[in-house]
């Protein structure tokens with residue numbers, strides 16, 4: 001969509017209408033409850049909180065194209081944060097730091113084809129966490145425990161809000177099914193993720209997406225990856241992605257070449273991998289607005305925002 005069309009369709013009335021929605025404060029109460037419960041959970045589990053960064057010479061290349069968001073400052077290009085993946089890994093170079101988390105604002109200037117997914121905002125917050133010397137099984141179990149802890153807290157703290165928004169309290173999940181992308185694709189075709197999410201009644205894990213160079217390739221099965229997505233049920237789709245990370249210099253370079261990442265932009269990161277050695281880590285990040293949307297059973301994640309951030313349907317503020 002051209003900007004001129006945007007100007008015509010985004011009026012002051014629609015912008016103010018969005019922020020005046022009567023149910024919005026209740027949705028925000030749920031979101032606040034999630035963040036508070038997550039902080040307490042992370043504290044109990046011993047993760048150190050880092051403050052977010054919004055600008056860096058390197059950021060997540062993502063596995064899909066977005067509009068470039070770099071600015072010039074002090075003779076250098078600085079990218080707006082798409083995720084803090086590399087900063088999580090680099091921060092764990094500190095020998096006294098074992099695990100960390102960040103409430104991290106991300107800017108991803110999505111193209112208009114993601115405007116109608118119900119799951120994309122061009123600016124959102126993810127809670128990103130990373131552990132040194134842990135594997136995918138540890139991270140998946142950690143997230144399962146986190147979801148149940150957050151849901152139990154919300155049930156205890158704001159039952160009347162949950163009843164009004166979703167008609168019932170939140171469940172506790174005992175079993176999280178685990179599927180592999182290649183098997184689901186063979187059974188259900190290319191739209192397997194959506195189909196499985198619509199069929200599911202509990203969250204589940206989807207293993208092995210072919211993605212960014214930093215998701216570790218399985219040494220036992222080259223061409224497959226030690227990553228995991230949490231998929232919310234009832235058609236709400238992806239809510240978290242994470243992986244064990246590549247940390248060996250030659251393997252990182254091989255994967256960069258395969259997926260077409262610029263080694264020039266990442267030269268200092270590569271230097272650390274070559275000279276210092278990156279720590280062996282695993283982690284993940286989940287979308288706060290997406291978790292809020294799932295809990296409140298909202299049609300579109302943009303219903304969680306005060307100022308719309310739906311791709312190409314910009315708010316005036």
Ligand code: ASN
Nearest residue numbers: 083241242243283284285
């Ligand atoms: N936060 C994700 C991870 O830890 C990366 C991302 O958001 N693209 O793997």
